[in-house]
Amino acid sequence: MTYKKMLSPLDLGWTSLKNRVLMGSMHTNLEEIDGGFQRAAIYYAERARGQVGLIVTGGIAPNPEGCVAAHAAKLTTHEEVTQHRIITDAVHAEGGKICMQILHTGRYGYHPKIVAPSALQAPINFFKPREMDEADIQRTIKDYVQCALLAREAGYDGVEIMGSEGYLINQFIALRTNHRTDAWGGTYENRIQFPVQIVQKTREALGEHFIIIYRLSMLDLVENGSSWEEVVTLAKAIENAGASLINTGIGWHEARVPTIATMVPRKAFAWVTKKLKSEVSIPLIAVNRINTPETAEEVLADGCADMVSMARPFLADPDLVLKAMENRSNEINTCIACNQACLDHTFQLKISSCLVNPRACHETEIQYKPTENPKRIAVVGAGPAGMAYAHIAALRGHHVTLYEASDKLGGQFNLAKAIPGKEEYGETIRYYQVMLAKYHVNIRLNHRVTAEELKNENYQEIILANGIIPRKLNLPGADNSKVVSYSDVLQNKITVGKKVAIIGAGGIGFDVAEYLTHQPTSENEITTFLREWGVDHEYTHPGAVTTPAPAPSLREVYLLKRSGGKHGATLGKTTGWIHKASLTHKGVHMLSDVEYIKIDEQGLHIDIKGSSQILDVDHIVVCAGQEPSRELYDALLAFGVAAQLIGGAHEAAELDAKRAIHQACTLAAEM
Numbered sequence: 001m002t003y004k005k006m007l008s009p010l011d012l013g014w015t016s017l018k019n020r021v022l023m024g025s026m027h028t029n030l031e032e033i034d035g036g037f038q039r040a041a042i043y044y045a046e047r048a049r050g051q052v053g054l055i056v057t058g059g060i061a062p063n064p065e066g067c068v069a070a071h072a073a074k075l076t077t078h079e080e081v082t083q084h085r086i087i088t089d090a091v092h093a094e095g096g097k098i099c100m101q102i103l104h105t106g107r108y109g110y111h112p113k114i115v116a117p118s119a120l121q122a123p124i125n126f127f128k129p130r131e132m133d134e135a136d137i138q139r140t141i142k143d144y145v146q147c148a149l150l151a152r153e154a155g156y157d158g159v160e161i162m163g164s165e166g167y168l169i170n171q172f173i174a175l176r177t178n179h180r181t182d183a184w185g186g187t188y189e190n191r192i193q194f195p196v197q198i199v200q201k202t203r204e205a206l207g208e209h210f211i212i213i214y215r216l217s218m219l220d221l222v223e224n225g226s227s228w229e230e231v232v233t234l235a236k237a238i239e240n241a242g243a244s245l246i247n248t249g250i251g252w253h254e255a256r257v258p259t260i261a262t263m264v265p266r267k268a269f270a271w272v273t274k275k276l277k278s279e280v281s282i283p284l285i286a287v288n289r290i291n292t293p294e295t296a297e298e299v300l301a302d303g304c305a306d307m308v309s310m311a312r313p314f315l316a317d318p319d320l321v322l323k324a325m326e327n328r329s330n331e332i333n334t335c336i337a338c339n340q341a342c343l344d345h346t347f348q349l350k351i352s353s354c355l356v357n358p359r360a361c362h363e364t365e366i367q368y369k370p371t372e373n374p375k376r377i378a379v380v381g382a383g384p385a386g387m388a389y390a391h392i393a394a395l396r397g398h399h400v401t402l403y404e405a406s407d408k409l410g411g412q413f414n415l416a417k418a419i420p421g422k423e424e425y426g427e428t429i430r431y432y433q434v435m436l437a438k439y440h441v442n443i444r445l446n447h448r449v450t451a452e453e454l455k456n457e458n459y460q461e462i463i464l465a466n467g468i469i470p471r472k473l474n475l476p477g478a479d480n481s482k483v484v485s486y487s488d489v490l491q492n493k494i495t496v497g498k499k500v501a502i503i504g505a506g507g508i509g510f511d512v513a514e515y516l517t518h519q520p521t522s523e524n525e526i527t528t529f530l531r532e533w534g535v536d537h538e539y540t541h542p543g544a545v546t547t548p549a550p551a552p553s554l555r556e557v558y559l560l561k562r563s564g565g566k567h568g569a570t571l572g573k574t575t576g577w578i579h580k581a582s583l584t585h586k587g588v589h590m591l592s593d594v595e596y597i598k599i600d601e602q603g604l605h606i607d608i609k610g611s612s613q614i615l616d617v618d619h620i621v622v623c624a625g626q627e628p629s630r631e632l633y634d635a636l637l638a639f640g641v642a643a644q645l646i647g648g649a650h651e652a653a654e655l656d657a658k659r660a661i662h663q664a665c666t667l668a669a670e671m
């Protein structure tokens with residue numbers, strides 16, 4: 001039986017999900033460190049054990065100039081084959097299948113030796129590529145084939161040829177980046193020769209039983225990208241050239257449309273795969289923002305694709321498919337699409353991980369082994385830090401009581417999930433709720449525990465995860481009724497006026513601005529998203545980009561900061577630009593170098609570089625950072641009772657949920 005047949009559509013239903021879910025390619029930076037292949041093998045094997053049908057590795061270059069960065073992973077020699085063998089053996093031992101992605105970055109590589117069809121610098125790179133000559137092109141095609149041969153020698157079940165996201169192959173295909181006048185440029189037929197010959201020659205060299213996935217850019221989302229007719233032409237040519245499967249690629253890295261961030265609705269791009277469905281006969285794979293089995297089933301049941309690809313969801317939970325197959329999908333630790341520990345790490349050349357699962361790519365370092373010494377443990381505060389600690393300690397066999405002052409679990413994540421586009425953060429609360437019940441954590445809601453009570457209970461360990469206190473303003477008029485806290489605003493405790501100033505432009509200031517400017521609509525959320533970001537759903541423009549048409553802002557908002565420079569510099573590397581673009585679309589006034597003078601009935605008096613002005617706003621929302629909550633810790637100390645601080649209670653400066661959960665899980669793993 002050929003792999004084409006093995007991977008063709010099966011019956012719907014949980015039990016078939018294994019065969020219809022692909023773990024998409026993610027660069028983890030593991031292959032670039034000492035002992036990284038051993039760590040990568042353990043990481044992939046854990047996902048294979050979790051029943052994912054087919055894994056695709058992170059991108060591996062077919063030659064040095066195609067590397068992501070200088071000395072990044074490539075497969076060009078027999079010595080390198082030995083390293084990859086460690087991965088394939090581990091995956092096969094778990095009954096899994098694994099393909100290696102061949103990625104030539106072209107003008108996106110971060111090193112001086114980059115090449116491209118034309119010498120055009122990418123707007124997101126400071127290196128300029130050299131234009132490839134005929135010999136370069138012929139050699140590069142051979143390098144792809146050789147790389148695939150070496151991949152087979154290393155035990156891979158197939159390869160994915162990366163033809164999307166604006167990398168080398170995509171650069172040949174699109175007029176935007178291919179200005180050549182020879183046989184590799186000009187007409188569309190000429191421009192697609194590069195990928196077609198790669199697939200054709202790879203198939204000829206590898207025979208029919210080797211999986212060849214081609215990742216095809218179905219939406220370039222950049223000016224001068226491919227038209228729909230061209231996408232169809234390419235897909236047919238790739239099928240004829242011998243690909244087994246076509247995976248969907250959405251958006252070049254330089255596109256100004258978010259494609260995987262949390263504010264992108266689930267399955268927002270499945271429609272484009274569906275559009276291609278009737279044009280080819282090999283199976284198609286849908287991608288992007290498919291993060292739950294239910295969403296995967298919807299995509300499949302709607303006939304959008306034959307398989308779905310999930311990438312980050314397997315960082316968040318290696319057992320996603322297994323849990324779905326066993327009807328335990330409420331136990332899945334859902335990827336909230338924050339990018340904070342995965343993509344942001346990748347682009348900073350750090351080892352990837354996951355905000356909600358710090359074990360991801362750190363499986364050898366963080367282990368949750370059953371304890372030989374069960375203890376009675378009190379955890380105070382059920383925010384991300386407290387929930388994560390209680391969960392891991394209880395699953396290891398400790399007896400855990402979790403105190404929470406409010407009426408619900410979640411801490412500040414209850415505020416985060418109120419932000420339009422951050423609803424996914426509610427999934428983390430749901431996950432912990434289910435897991436805390438499963439491991440019999442004694443949850444005491446509406447219980448603001450005191451030092452005396454903790455002392456009297458004689459716990460063997462006390463973990464304080466009682467969070468932060470929002471920083472107060474210290475200026476004349478700070479007690480004016482116009483001044484409100486972000487938590488009151490986000491809990492709808494006050495009716496905010498039409499003109500608002502936000503003091504502080506950190507993560508929470510940005511989120512509050514999004515909340516206050518958001519105009520709800522009655523239309524489908526995917527339609528709204530595509531319109532607001534200028535994605536041409538009708539596909540009448542090349543690249544499917546059109547003018548963004550955001551809904552008008554609900555309020556006039558000023559987002560203020562004392563420091564100089566542009567807004568958003570402290571936000572996530574891969575998401576900061578999205579938050580900023582969204583607020584720019586809504587006409588938010590972003591003022592830097594602001595000195596706050598006073599607040600009175602006229603509004604907020606400020607000074608910017610010697611120029612005074614009054615912002616005649618109805619409300620001033622304080623988002624000026626946070627201080628650790630230490631009252632309880634100090635009271636325990638006074639009783640002579642030891643306690644450990646985690647999360648915001650430990651250190652509020654630059655504290656985010658990634659650090660809070662990581663700290664909680666590593667401490668609970670060692671307790």
Ligand code: FAD
Nearest residue numbers: 381383384385405411412416448449466467647648656657
């Ligand atoms: P908290 O979440 O503050 O939880 C502390 C808990 O302790 C609270 O539930 C409190 O009620 C309880 N408590 C306090 N005293 C007691 C007591 N004596 N007895 C019992 N219970 C007590 N972070 C990110 O990484 N990414 C984001 O995108 C992000 N977005 C955010 C958006 C908003 C609007 C906000 C407000 C925060 C956001 N954060 C984000 C920050 C993130 O939520 C915090 O870093 C994280 O919640 C800190 O976790 P924690 O458990 O330390 O504290």
Ligand code: NAP
Nearest residue numbers: 504505506507508509561562563623624625626654655656
């Ligand atoms: P923050 O990011 O530290 O921002 C607080 C802002 O308030 C600072 O940028 C500072 O800017 C200003 N400020 C500080 N002291 C002030 C004072 N005394 N008076 C006036 N302004 C003052 O903190 P946050 O916004 O409260 O967020 C808390 C944590 O949650 C952060 O660690 C953040 O990473 C995390 N979070 C992350 C996201 C995300 O999308 N990743 C979203 C929300 C929150 P100036 O000094 O320039 O004025």
Ligand code: SF4
Nearest residue numbers: 335338339342354355
């Ligand atoms: Fe998903 Fe965030 Fe984890 Fe990345 S860090 S896998 S986006 S939850």
